[in-house]
Amino acid sequence: xxxxxxxxxxxxxxxxxxxxxxxxxxxxxxxxxxxxxxxxxxxxxxxxxxxxxxxxxxxxxxxxxxxxxxxxxxxxxxxxxxxxxxxxxxxxxxxxxxxxxxxxxxxxxxxxxxxxxxxxxxxxxxxxxxxxxxxxxxxxxxxxxxxxxxxxxxxxxxxxxxxxxxxxxxxxxxxxxxxxxxxxxxxxxxxxxxxxxxxxxxxxxxxxxxxxxxxxxxxxxxxxxxxxxxxxxxxxxxxxxxxxxxxxxxxxxxxxxxxxxxxxxxxxxxxxxxxxxxxxxxxxxxxxxxxxxxxxxxxxxxxxxxxxxxxxxxxxxxxxxxxxxxxxxxxxxxxxxxxxxxxxxxxxxxxxxxxxxxxxxxxxxxxxxxxxxxxxxxxxxxxxxxxxxxxxxxxxxxxxxxxxxxxxxxxxxxxxxxxxxxxxxxxxxxxxxxxxxxxxxxxxxxxxxxxxxxxxxxxxxxxxxxxxxxxxxxxxxxxxxxxxxxxxxxxxxxxxxxxxxx
Numbered sequence: 432x433x434x435x436x437x438x439x440x441x442x443x444x445x446x447x448x449x450x451x452x453x454x455x456x457x458x459x460x461x462x463x464x465x466x467x468x469x470x471x472x473x474x475x476x477x478x479x480x481x482x483x484x485x486x487x488x489x490x491x492x493x494x495x496x497x498x499x500x501x502x503x504x505x506x507x508x509x510x511x512x513x514x515x516x517x518x519x520x521x522x523x524x525x526x527x528x529x530x531x532x533x534x535x536x537x538x539x540x541x542x543x544x545x546x547x548x549x550x551x552x553x554x555x556x557x558x559x560x561x562x563x564x565x566x567x568x569x570x571x572x573x574x575x576x577x578x579x580x581x582x583x584x585x586x587x588x589x590x591x592x593x594x595x596x597x598x599x600x601x602x603x604x605x606x607x608x609x610x611x612x613x614x615x616x617x618x619x620x621x622x623x624x625x626x627x628x629x630x631x632x633x634x635x636x637x638x639x640x641x642x643x644x645x646x647x648x649x650x651x652x653x654x655x656x657x658x659x660x661x662x663x664x665x666x667x668x669x670x671x672x673x674x675x676x677x678x679x680x681x682x683x684x685x686x687x688x689x690x691x692x693x694x695x696x697x698x699x700x701x702x703x704x705x706x707x708x709x710x711x712x713x714x715x716x717x718x719x720x721x722x723x724x725x726x727x728x729x730x731x732x733x734x735x736x737x738x739x740x741x742x743x744x745x746x747x748x749x750x751x752x753x754x755x756x757x758x759x760x761x762x763x764x765x766x767x768x769x770x771x772x773x774x775x776x777x778x779x780x781x782x783x784x785x786x787x788x789x790x791x792x793x794x795x796x797x798x799x800x801x802x803x804x805x806x807x808x809x810x811x812x813x814x815x816x817x818x819x820x821x822x823x824x825x826x827x828x829x830x831x832x833x834x835x836x837x838x839x840x841x842x843x844x845x846x847x848x849x850x851x852x853x854x855x856x857x858x859x860x861x862x863x864x865x866x867x868x869x870x871x872x873x874x875x876x877x878x879x880x881x882x883x884x885x886x887x888x889x890x891x892x893x894x895x896x897x898x899x900x901x902x903x904x905x906x907x908x909x910x911x912x913x914x915x916x917x918x919x920x921x922x923x924x925x926x927x928x929x930x931x932x933x
Contacts, residue, residue, distance in 0.1 A: 432732035432789075434756030437478045440601055441505045444468045445496065446486045447517030447566060456556055460514045461486050463540035467512070467584050476590040478755070479597040481510065490521040497525035507604040509533040510593070513562035514540065515555070519569035526573055532603065532899045534578040534596045535570065537563040542583045576898045592891065599895035602752040607636030609745060611706040612699060614647050615713025617739035623879040624740040626829035634834060634900055637745045640702075648716030651694030662689040666797055670813065673798035684719070684799035688811030691717065692724035699733065706734030706744040711783070711805035713739075720805045722784025722812035723797070725763075726856075729787035735763045736881060737785055742827045743881040749896065750825065750883045759886030760789030764824060764858070766880055769866065770847070776866035777844065777859050780824075780884065784812040786856035790886060791815040800854035817858035817886075819843045824860075824882040825893055826873075833927050836897050837878035838890060839869050840908035858884065863908045872907045872916040903927060 446464040448457060468483040487493045500506045508531045526533075539559045570577055578596050582589040617624045628639045663685055666672070675681035699707060707728070711720045729735050732755075734748025743763060750761045763785055770777040783802060788795055795815045802810055826837045841860040850857065862869035890906055897904040903923055905916060 432751045432755045434478065436752055436755045437601055439505065440479045440507045440604060441482045442479045442597055443500055443506055443509050444481045444483050445509050445511045447511065447513045448486050448515045449488050449517055452515060452555055457486060459556060463514060467540065470585065474590065477594050477597055479601060493521055493525035497529045501530040506531060508600040510536050511566065512536045512538065513559055513566045515558045516562040517566060519565045522569050526575060532600050534580060535563065535566060537579060537581040538584040576901060578895055595891045596895045598753040599892050599899060602749040602896055603899045605752045606749055609637050609706060609748065610702065610704045611637055611639045611741055611745055612702060612704045613639060613641045613708045613739055613741055615644055615710045615739060618710050618712055621738060623828060624738055626742050634902065639741050644713055644715045644717060647694060647698055650698045651690050654690045654693040658693050659686050659689045662693060670795050670797040673796055676799065681799055684809055685811050687718045688723035691719065691721045692727055695721060695724050696728060706748040708736045708739045708741050708744050710739045714805055714807050719807050719810035720784065720802060722810040725785040726788055726813050729762060730789050735785060737763065737782060740881050743883060746825060746827045747883045750885050750888060753892045754885055754887030757887040759818065760787060761883065761885040761887055762787030762790050764882045764884035777861055778866065779857060779859055781855045781857040784810055784855065788813050788815060790817045792818040798854060813856060814854060815856050817843050819845060820886060822860065822884060822886040823890060824884050826879040826882045828877055828879055830877060834902045836893060836902060836904040837873060837876045838893050838904065838906045839873060840890060843886065864911055868911060868913055869907050871913045872911060875917050876905050876920060
């Protein structure tokens with residue numbers, strides 16, 4: 432998924448001050464704010480364009496801008512900066528009415544204190560140190576979720592943290608208008624893939640729609656021979672074709688995969704959907720369980736969840752938006768089986784078919800192999816190894832009284848041996864801090880077996896996204912302990928129960 436997803440969005444840069452300092456100081460405040468905005472935009476380190484706004488000095492100005500930001504569909508959030516001291520009572524009504532996320536950038540226009548020349552004029556102008564604290568108080572007093580970034584604005588770390596927040600804000604905005612198509616229902620008797628769709632739309636914005644397989648089959652059967660031939664030629668250019676796919680039954684299986692992709696893509700495009708689910712228990716009218724189609728649609732930015740798992744499909748879409756244009760990729764994932772060797776414990780992550788090639792390393796093979804589940808013909812699928820390095824696994828569950836994210840930081844590693852007989856795309860990873868701690872913590876947290884897996888984004892992106900949605904997040908990584916996670920779950924249970932009544 433490329434960065435073009437961000438082109439329709441803006442983040443407004445809002446500077447706070449007051450009239451106490453006189454017109455010359457306010458003129459300098461505006462000049463400094465414009466310089467910061469121009470510098471950040473020119474650096475190309477931020478996903479979304481910053482838009483400079485006039486310095487806010489009165490309650491009326493603040494209220495008006497907050498209402499404009501809330502109403503402007505292009506604006507996905509605000510970056511606030513207190514260059515001088517901005518009395519926070521002016522901000523109460525505006526911040527209370529703001530419906531977009533905001534980030535407090537606690538920075539200065541100058542990096543260093545000019546020790547030899549500093550005077551009261553300089554002190555009055557450069558008051559972030561205590562102006563930001565006044566603004567911070569009112570955010571806490573109003574119980575507002577926001578991100579606080581501290582440091583000089585030209586520093587790479589500061590810009591990286593701001594970029595992470597922007598990407599999360601873009602995913603949150605994308606989710607507020609997300610339509611998700613469910614082809615068939617949830618896998619029967621599975622608990623964790625269920626959930627409250629009304630509450631999900633209230634919290635995240637996800638609009639989940641169900642469709643019978645007959646509707647999808649109508650789209651797939653309408654694909655023409657010319658369209659199928661053209662798509663198969665594209666496959667031959669992009670992938671290493673498996674044996675037996677040149678003609679006969681093997682060729683027909685690849686053509687069936689192409690027909691499914693054409694029909695599903697057309698259905699999703701016409702309906703304006705950004706994510707979808709399938710399930711092997713609902714395949715009436717389809718010749719294969721869609722594998723190749725799901726993989727290629729994910730590679731183009733669609734969210735996907737298997738067995739009707741609409742929560743994970745929406746999560747994968749959000750993670751793809753957050754990681755747009757970054758290397759590493761993102762995919763639907765499942766913890767499949769363990770390598771329980773002392774000192775070398777690993778997880779083999781895969782799924783029956785549907786792993787996104789955005790995470791691939793090296794050649795990608797296209798094959799049609801038996802599935803032994805679903806009762807349909809051998810499905811076409813892409814097979815590859817994953818790139819190596821740091822990654823995250825994230826799960827989203829409905830806990831009854833609230834939604835919960837669980838995140839595990841992992842390290843994708845080379846498998847100890849080849850997997851010549853496993854005809855699916857896969858990843859081998861080492862969970863942090865170790866498999867025993869991570870798996871036990873995940874299970875205590877109620878984490879699902881389906882996840883969104885990404886090497887493009889980090890824990891910080893998910894922290895920001897969960898904060899914007901007001902949703903619980905449990906993070907498992909270096910330093911985590913099972914007892915620590917269990918205690919956090921207990922504390923959170925009390926907090927979220929009380930917070931609903933505050």
